[in-house]
Amino acid sequence: MVTSNKTFDELQPGDTAELRRLVTQDDLLVFANMSGNHNPMHLHDLDDDGIETSIAPGLFIGSLISAVLGNVLPGPGTLYRSQHFEFCHRAHAGDELISTVTVVSKNESEGTVTLDTITRRSHDNALIITGQAVVEAPRRKIEMDDDDLPGLLVQRHRHFERLLARAEPLPALRTAVVCPEEENSLGGALLARDHTLIAPILIGDAAKITATAAAIGRSLDGIEIIDIPDHTQAAIHAVAMVNDGAADALMKGHLHTDQLLRPVIDKVTGLRAGRRLTHVFVMDVPGLPHPLLVTDAAINIAPDLRTKVDIVQNAIDCARALGIEVPKVGVLSAVETVNPDLPSSVDAALLSKMAERGQITGGLVEGPLAMDNAVSPAAARTKGLTSPVAGQAEILVAPDLDAANMLAKQLAYISHAEGAGLVMGARVPIILNSRSDDDMARLASCAVAALHHQWRSGGGK
Structure with a gap:
């Protein structure tokens, strides 16, 4: 996309612009490596708030302000003179932030512009930082093509x-x-x-x-x-x-x-081992702080409630074998409320209640959850969902094979995730690789099988 600036002469008090940015765990890892600031508060969940997300560094958030100044208003050609920040609240990985700049005044003799700078959290409008910037505004029109900047993928x-x-x-x-x-x-x-x-x-x-x-x-x-x-x-x-x-x-x-x-x-x-055979993808998704399990993407086409019980239990067992002590299971639907006209939402609620009553064991099960509030803490907070699972799901249970397969392939081909495939429910693990899997996916599938075998041999089931 081609963008152009506003020159010093074009700028007027009251002019404003904003950019939105979803903060990811990978953003914080890249910032840590670039800045040299390896404070574990920004890389791990150490604030004991019950939400497994890292705190965004203050100057990372400040850099979002500089992005508005350098890209939008005044835009290309802008150079800093000074920047004052006051930090009001913390932002975390998973938050969407809105950074806004507003022209306050112009200094003709110095060619500088003073702007108010604010960053808010989108879901609750909480003020994260406020401040003021003084910049040298460009004197001539400059256009910039965003496509000229190579993308960065942490993988x-x-x-x-x-x-x-x-x-x-x-x-x-x-x-x-x-x-x-x-x-x-x-x-x-x-x-x-x-x-x-x-x-x-x-x-x-x-x-x-x-x-x-x-x-x-x-x-x-x-x-x-x-x-x-x-x-x-x-x-x-x-x-x-x-x-x-x-x-x-x-x-x-x-x-x-x-x-x-x-x-x-x-x-x-x-x-046979008493349950339906079900398929589990263990996925390594760039940006997520934990493996993500997706089920069932390969065997059960339109599972009924009884089959979904086995799908959930098999996935929990797989996650526990991988070292996730109490897996968080999000049972997906199109909405996060029960709608009698939407069978997947009804099944999800029943599975949640069955886990609560001990008919599914070893994990925390919640549903229905829409995809956004299953994996995004910010989306979960926006919808008022405060459970241990919402926004933090480690297992995603799709309504049917179509949905699970599409979800897994979207993660693979859009989010650049790797997927290890395993069939569960038999007396031994069954390693199910795809012809398109690369070496890491094939190795991971075998590793998952070996860990599951060890877990079962040690009395995990």
């Missing part, structure tokens, strides 16, 4: 890196990898073996597996290969290995998901 995968650090010291998970007959599926299994996350047993067409290994320049020395070219029979054999105690996890290779899961749900020889 550290810090949550996945922590999961890997916790999982790598564990005994390698004996994993039956079904039909790893192309580069991504075989490469992912071998990469996880390199990181000591899994001990793969390769089941499928041995000739194809060997040829694929040669194509990617990897050795299969020391890895057991079971030659079963038929995909259906390979999946059946993998399930049998679990039943025989020869494998502790399943991993999807180059076959359809339903081919892998059909023998898993067989009523006689399958791996």
Whole structure:
């Protein structure tokens, strides 16, 4: 977008402009690195207010004022002479701030302009900082194209890196990898073996597996290969290995998901464990201070209430296995109030009440919540929601597969998140990777499976 300034001659007392900015955790991390101010109050939740958000540094908020001055009013060409600030309230990650400047007076002899500067919090209009700036206003028209400024993305995968650090010291998970007959599926299994996350047993067409290994320049020395070219029979054999105690996890290779899961749900020889199979995405979203779990995005198309109970419970168990002691579960709908004409809102309220009565255990469940007030403390405050879950959800339960799948892919392709996929509800974890997953996502999926196996083995369930 092309913007232009207001020159000294064009400026008049009373002229005003504002910019809105949603403060994210990543903003504060970038500011800490740029400024050298590593005060933990700005990087962690240390103020004991019950809301897991960091306090925004005062001069970070002040920089939002300078953005209005430099970009809008007077705009390009403006230079500071002085700036006074008085700090009235604290702002946190998750707050939307409105920074406003207003021309008070002009000094013709010096070519300076004095402006009142104010920043408020949008949801309650609280005054965050007030002050006054004196600037040298530009004398000539200048245009600026915002597109000329390269974007900045903070993308550290810090949550996945922590999961890997916790999982790598564990005994390698004996994993039956079904039909790893192309580069991504075989490469992912071998990469996880390199990181000591899994001990793969390769089941499928041995000739194809060997040829694929040669194509990617990897050795299969020391890895057991079971030659079963038929995909259906390979999946059946993998399930049998679990039943025989020869494998502790399943991993999807180059076959359809339903081919892998059909023998898993067989009523006689399958791996049912008393709940419906459900899918969980563990997502590392840049800007969020915790992993975000999204469910169910791959298995249950239009789940009824009974199935949603298992979806919620499986996700809670997964989160606890990852070290989240009491997971916060937001059950999503289009609104945060119960509407009898909106079935998802009714189901969400029932799930919340069932958790309250002990029918769902191990986590805090609240619904219905709209997406904004499930993940944004500012939106939750605006709507008057003060629960431990609202604005701080660590698990998002979508109404159906369509919504969950869209949500996960929006996070992946718009917010640049990584997603680790796992099928829950069977006697062993089932690692479900996508062909489009990169190395980190594949490693994280195996790490989640290893941590869940350890959790269950240690009496987590």
